Amino acid sequence: KLRANPNRPAVASVLEAQLDRGRGPVATVLVRNGTLRVQDYFICGSVFGKVRAMFDDRGNPIREAEPSTPVEVLGLEELPEVGDTFQVVTDTAKAKQIVMY
Numbered sequence: 001k002l003r004a005n006p007n008r009p010a011v012a013s014v015l016e017a018q019l020d021r022g023r024g025p026v027a028t029v030l031v032r033n034g035t036l037r038v039q040d041y042f043i044c045g046s047v048f049g050k051v052r053a054m055f056d057d058r059g060n061p062i063r064e065a066e067p068s069t070p071v072e073v074l075g076l077e078e079l080p081e082v083g084d085t086f087q088v089v090t091d092t093a094k095a096k097q098i099v100m101y
Helices: 092-100
Strands: 011-020 024-033 041-044 047-055 070-076 085-089
Touching: 041 092, 047 092
Parallel strands: none
Antiparallel strands: 011 024, 011 085, 024 070, 041 047, 041 085, 047 070
């Protein structure tokens, strides 16, 4: 089995996105590279944020997701577009700078 490099920032693709009444904007993403963790900062198209919580395909909360894992991500500021690239960055200042550019 191939292991993800823990030092490599995660990259994922948005499969679907919806506005949940109780949880706010929720995106289902498929992790392509790296490991996505709760508390990671990210950019996703013109949206940025921090992963507040993640849920697996059965609705169970998880702390990290390895490649080829579909997860629901909470912590988005607004809804991303389907097909957007979801990319982990080092901090919010960097995320804001990239999104503003």
